[in-house]
Each structure stands twice: as structure tokens, then as C-alpha cells.
Amino acid sequence: MSSKTEFNNDSFLKLIDHLFKPLGSHISFAESVEDWNDIISTDFLGRAKSSSSRVEEMLDHYNAKNNLKWRTFRENISSIKLFTDVAYITLHLKHTSPQYKLLSGIETFLADTNDVIDQYSTSLHWITNELIESSKLVGLDQDNSHNQDLYRAIESPRGQLPSDLKKGHIDNPEQVIVSLATSYLNLASESVLLKKISKLHCDDYRELVPNSISENSIRLLESKFHNLQSLYDTYISSSDIEKLDCDLKLIRGHASIVYHLLEASTLLIHYYERHIMLIPVQTQTETCIPISTEKILDILVNYYINYAEQFLTAGKNLCKKVIKKYAEEGKIDVSVPVYRGFHVRPSTLVSKIIQHYGSEVFLHIGGVKYDASSPMNLFRVNEEINAVKRRNLAQNINSLKTITAFENRDDYEKGLKEIFHELLEDNKIINYASEFSLPDIKTISEETLGEFANRAIANLLAQGKIDLRTDLVVTFVGDKRVLADLEILASCGYGEDCYGNNVVLPEELSYLRK
Structure with missing residues (x-):
């Protein structure tokens, strides 16, 4: 006759304390910096996301989200993971979009991107304070020293390494080019929902999720644009086709930026569906959420989806031009x-x-x-x-x-x-x-x-x-x-x-x- 093994709380606390140390170190560093905008870098965000993912994974394994003592700590860990992830993607857009060879609107886009990053900086600062307090309540060690040199900024060199690898040859480049442009247009026809959403009035935003869009629907669209980007990288960037037409990199750039904008949209919708929607509307202002419902929906619609639709449309016009040029x-x-x-x-x-x-x-x-x-x-x-x-x-x-x-x-x-x-x-x-x-x-x-x-x-x-x-x-x-x-x-x-x-x-x- 088997008996149920009694859960050892001390052992669990030691395990989480061990896993939390790297994240605690990142937070300790962040708290030592006067201006949070100074630490919003891909290095810090990447480390914090990776560390918080490990902690969340173990918390979920031990059912922490359904435990009264650990639930708040686990919620804060999830928030850190999500907002460092979405901030990382947005920062990536800021740094790489000038290289995407976008057709127009890049100056306005970069200005709006900076505003969104500033909002994430404020939210992450708020979350870390909440996380510190909740870590105390569950009994985690607060001695999280950090190595200052680990976060020391290193100047990035300008330019790129030379492309000196031999490129593969494709006998029928025109067919490949037209096929790529056609794939983009087919995908654009599946994305008409983005245009409808971008034109919504702010009063309708609360009805948006999950009635019009959901994590599932946007993730599916995101994956298709990711596949399109992969198609380019597999069959075009590794061949000699790119030299034939400068418009090809433009198509790749538009597909990439739409993919990353949808990637971030998926994360925000996930947070809204899994975390905010479960909180009654009348108590949301009293509940510990790092960013208001209105602000999340505003960023989702007016930044991510609106720009995804704009760049998608610009790419469509480009693809039609390419097809007209090469189609027999x-x-x-x-x-x-x-x-x-x-x-x-x-x-x-x-x-x-x-x-x-x-x-x-x-x-x-x-x-x-x-x-x-x-x-x-x-x-x-x-x-x-x-x-x-x-x-x-x-x-x-x-x-x-x-x-x-x-x-x-x-x-x-x-x-x-x-x-x-x-x-x-x-x-x-x-x-x-x-x-x-x-x-x-x-x-x-x-x-x-x-x-x-x-x-x-x-x-x-x-x-x-x-x-x-x-x-x-x-x-x-x-x-x-x-x-x-x-x-x-x-x-x-x-x-x-x-x-x-x-x-x-x-x-x-x-x-x-x-």
C-alpha cells in the first residue's frame, strides 16, 4: 500500500532560490542604475528573459500558479519574462529596421518605437519592485550581488563583415523571384484583418480581444510571415539571385518587420488573455498590473498592428512591381x-x-x-x-x-x-x-x-x-x-x-x- 509523499517546502524554496539568483542579480544591477532607460539593452533584456523563463518553468512544474503563497511571485516572474521579451523584440526593430531597406515611414516609425520602449522601461521598473517584494514574502534570499563588468556597454563596430562565401547558382531566377513575390501577396490577402483592426476607434478596443483577434489567430499569421522570411533566407540570400534585383532585399525587409511586429502582438495578446482578462474590469485599477489595460490595447493597435498593416501594404505594392517586371x-x-x-x-x-x-x-x-x-x-x-x-x-x-x-x-x-x-x-x-x-x-x-x-x-x-x-x-x-x-x-x-x-x-x- 503506497503512501503519498509529503511535499518538502524547504527543498522547493532552496531550488527556486538557486534558480532565482541570476535574475536577482540582473534586477540588482537594474536597481543600481539611476535611469532605467540606460539599461534597456538587448543584453540586459536577453539575460533577464532567459533567467525568468527558467524560474517560471520550474514554478509551473510545481503548480505555483495555483498556490496561495507562491501565486503572486509566479505572476511577477511571468510579467518580467513577457515584458523583457516584447521589449527585446521592439528594441530589435529599432536597431534593425534601418537595415531592412523599408520604402517609407521609417522616421515616424522609429519615433513611435522609442515611445513604446520608454513605456516598457517604466513597466519593467514597476515589475521589478513588485518582484522584489514578492520574493521577500516567499522567503527568497535577498543577497543578489551583481558583477558590474557583466553589463558594461561595449561599443558596436560599424559596418558588416564581407560576404566572401561562394553563392549558389539558380538557373531560373525569374521564376524564384516571381514565386517569392506571389507568396507575399497571398499572405497579404490572408491579413486583411489587420487593416480592419487598425481603423478601429479606441472605444472599441476592449471588444477586440478575443472577439476579433486572439493569441491563436495572430500567432498563426506570425508563423506564416516567419516561414516567408525563412523561404527567402534559404533559397535567395544564399544564392546569386540577390544581385539581380535590389528590390528583393526590400521584400525581405518588409516581410521581416511585419513578422516581428506580429511576434510582439502575439505576446501582448497572450498577456491580455491570460492575465488581464481574468481580472474583473471594476478591480483592474486596484490590481497589480504593470501597464493599464487601455495602454496595452493602445500599443497593440496603434503601434504593432497599425505599422504591420502599413509595412504590409507597402510590400504588396513592391511585389506587384516585381511580378510585373519578371512575369512572362x-x-x-x-x-x-x-x-x-x-x-x-x-x-x-x-x-x-x-x-x-x-x-x-x-x-x-x-x-x-x-x-x-x-x-x-x-x-x-x-x-x-x-x-x-x-x-x-x-x-x-x-x-x-x-x-x-x-x-x-x-x-x-x-x-x-x-x-x-x-x-x-x-x-x-x-x-x-x-x-x-x-x-x-x-x-x-x-x-x-x-x-x-x-x-x-x-x-x-x-x-x-x-x-x-x-x-x-x-x-x-x-x-x-x-x-x-x-x-x-x-x-x-x-x-x-x-x-x-x-x-x-x-x-x-x-x-x-x-
């Missing part, structure tokens, strides 16, 4: 959608394919050019398609023998039925109505049977009860990669059969299902 142009002739031409579904699918690649593609018909990336522009193509259908209708009606068989105006209704059935049998008309009847319209003086029939059938067409078959084709001109997928889309009826029922798209177009 071609043209294809394809049939128009059978069911009602370029209505909502076909137009949307066409535009999504073009937007997926980030290229310019134009549709040509009747001597007019339309921007095929816009569904609204494609809707306008139907005006030309319907005009052609109406002209073809008149020709088809006038070619029928029935036209000459009914010369008396009183027989026009009967003649209309014969004409309609003949067109239906010749597969010139598609009937969509389950309960069909010809329109009850009056003849006009001096009107021929052909004119009367043309008017009646055009009336049915306008009501959407029928459609007219046509062998009309349109021409798409632009990026060959896009054209290849548009050709596949057209071959499967633009995602519809002739009655407007959805058709499963082939695997090559699986990205349209997102």
Missing part, C-alpha cells in the same frame, strides 16, 4: 461562361485566380479592355456578351423557315411558339423555368414576325427565364501562370454547369477553396 506575358482565347456569362461566381473565381498571383491580366472583347482582377469590371463584360447574343438571336430567327409561314398578324402568337420550339430543338436556347410560358405582349404596327419574336424572346432573356447559347470567346492577356489556371477554370465551365449548378474545381485550383 501571353494570351489565351476561351469561351464565355455558358450560364449567364460573367455573373457573380465566374467573375469572382477569375478575379481570385488573378489576385492569387498578384499579376495584371486584362480581358479583351469587342475592342474593349477590362481589368479582369475586378469582379465589377467583369460584370460589365456581360453587356457586350448580351449585345452579341441579341444580334445572334435576330440572325437565328430570320434564318428560320417559320418566319415566312405566318404572314398574318393574328397568327403571330402561334408563329412565336413555333419559332421558340424550333430554337429550343436546335439547341440555340437554354430554358431555366420549370413552369414556362411565353410572354403576353402585344404586336406593334408594321412589325414583322421576326421582330415580334425577337422582342418576345429578348423579354424572356431579360427576366432570366432563358439564355441564348453562344460560341463567343474572350481573350485574356497577361501573366502566363495566371492564364494557365484561367484556361483550366474555363475548361470546367468556370465552376458551373449550363444550369448554374456548382461544379467541383480540379486540384490545380484548390487554392480557390480558401
Whole structure:
């Protein structure tokens, strides 16, 4: 029969005291400095984050967050870890963003970055005081001497080491460059939420987390930008492609800064969800939190997310420029959608394919050019398609023998039925109505049977009860990669059969299902 081992508090205290010594030393140094802004360096922040992570890990292993005695100490350790981490990232942005070759706005960004770092400096100063007090309450040794030389600032040399390693060679650099730019644009299309959030009024900030964004959603976006940065570093920076185009480093720079801004956003949202949201709103001002709820949300939206959206948009414009420069142009002739031409579904699918690649593609018909990336522009193509259908209708009606068989105006209704059935049998008309009847319209003086029939059938067409078959084709001109997928889309009826029922798209177009 086994007995439950009694927990040894003294042994636990010794363990945490041992792990806390390095962090205590960093705090001791920080407290010895008059101006906290003087110690906000990547060296101090990195050491403090690493030390606090080790302590937090062990506290969590022993369930300290659910223990009345240790809970406050553990909360302060978590705060130190998070704010040294987010401050480290922000300081990294300050130091490296000038090297990212950003297109614009860097001066304003750096000024705002300094303001955010100042806020973290104040918050960290507050947290360390709280941590010292809570460490006393749990009985940790307060003799945490520090080695002043350990934190002595070392002047950083200017410039960089020469790039003297041999670069790999890629035979098809244009394809790699276009692929990188396309990947960026695809990721940008998944990030539309950032723009919506950046435009929110401050009164709506409290409803933001977790209703609009959460740690999970921003972390997922962050990881995708990290993957994009890794893609560049793996396949481009280690090759000779970078020398071909100076815009490539710009793309990498924009992807990197967006990644780091989202990385810091994830940490702040984590803190808000795990720590602040659990505190009732009416007691938050009385509770020991290092930074107010309003300030955290303000920094999150107006600094991290707002600048992520700004740099993301600048990068999008850059990628479109690169694609336009390198994409190989071609043209294809394809049939128009059978069911009602370029209505909502076909137009949307066409535009999504073009937007997926980030290229310019134009549709040509009747001597007019339309921007095929816009569904609204494609809707306008139907005006030309319907005009052609109406002209073809008149020709088809006038070619029928029935036209000459009914010369008396009183027989026009009967003649209309014969004409309609003949067109239906010749597969010139598609009937969509389950309960069909010809329109009850009056003849006009001096009107021929052909004119009367043309008017009646055009009336049915306008009501959407029928459609007219046509062998009309349109021409798409632009990026060959896009054209290849548009050709596949057209071959499967633009995602519809002739009655407007959805058709499963082939695997090559699986990205349209997102």
C-alpha cells in the first residue's frame, strides 16, 4: 500500500532560490542604475528573459500558479519574462529596421518605437519592485550581488563583415523571384484583418480581444510571415539571385518587420488573455498590473498592428512591381461562361485566380479592355456578351423557315411558339423555368414576325427565364501562370454547369477553396 509523499517546502524554496539568483542579480544591477532607460539593452533584456523563463518553468512544474503563497511571485516572474521579451523584440526593430531597406515611414516609425520602449522601461521598473517584494514574502534570499563588468556597454563596430562565401547558382531566377513575390501577396490577402483592426476607434478596443483577434489567430499569421522570411533566407540570400534585383532585399525587409511586429502582438495578446482578462474590469485599477489595460490595447493597435498593416501594404505594392517586371506575358482565347456569362461566381473565381498571383491580366472583347482582377469590371463584360447574343438571336430567327409561314398578324402568337420550339430543338436556347410560358405582349404596327419574336424572346432573356447559347470567346492577356489556371477554370465551365449548378474545381485550383 503506497503512501503519498509529503511535499518538502524547504527543498522547493532552496531550488527556486538557486534558480532565482541570476535574475536577482540582473534586477540588482537594474536597481543600481539611476535611469532605467540606460539599461534597456538587448543584453540586459536577453539575460533577464532567459533567467525568468527558467524560474517560471520550474514554478509551473510545481503548480505555483495555483498556490496561495507562491501565486503572486509566479505572476511577477511571468510579467518580467513577457515584458523583457516584447521589449527585446521592439528594441530589435529599432536597431534593425534601418537595415531592412523599408520604402517609407521609417522616421515616424522609429519615433513611435522609442515611445513604446520608454513605456516598457517604466513597466519593467514597476515589475521589478513588485518582484522584489514578492520574493521577500516567499522567503527568497535577498543577497543578489551583481558583477558590474557583466553589463558594461561595449561599443558596436560599424559596418558588416564581407560576404566572401561562394553563392549558389539558380538557373531560373525569374521564376524564384516571381514565386517569392506571389507568396507575399497571398499572405497579404490572408491579413486583411489587420487593416480592419487598425481603423478601429479606441472605444472599441476592449471588444477586440478575443472577439476579433486572439493569441491563436495572430500567432498563426506570425508563423506564416516567419516561414516567408525563412523561404527567402534559404533559397535567395544564399544564392546569386540577390544581385539581380535590389528590390528583393526590400521584400525581405518588409516581410521581416511585419513578422516581428506580429511576434510582439502575439505576446501582448497572450498577456491580455491570460492575465488581464481574468481580472474583473471594476478591480483592474486596484490590481497589480504593470501597464493599464487601455495602454496595452493602445500599443497593440496603434503601434504593432497599425505599422504591420502599413509595412504590409507597402510590400504588396513592391511585389506587384516585381511580378510585373519578371512575369512572362501571353494570351489565351476561351469561351464565355455558358450560364449567364460573367455573373457573380465566374467573375469572382477569375478575379481570385488573378489576385492569387498578384499579376495584371486584362480581358479583351469587342475592342474593349477590362481589368479582369475586378469582379465589377467583369460584370460589365456581360453587356457586350448580351449585345452579341441579341444580334445572334435576330440572325437565328430570320434564318428560320417559320418566319415566312405566318404572314398574318393574328397568327403571330402561334408563329412565336413555333419559332421558340424550333430554337429550343436546335439547341440555340437554354430554358431555366420549370413552369414556362411565353410572354403576353402585344404586336406593334408594321412589325414583322421576326421582330415580334425577337422582342418576345429578348423579354424572356431579360427576366432570366432563358439564355441564348453562344460560341463567343474572350481573350485574356497577361501573366502566363495566371492564364494557365484561367484556361483550366474555363475548361470546367468556370465552376458551373449550363444550369448554374456548382461544379467541383480540379486540384490545380484548390487554392480557390480558401
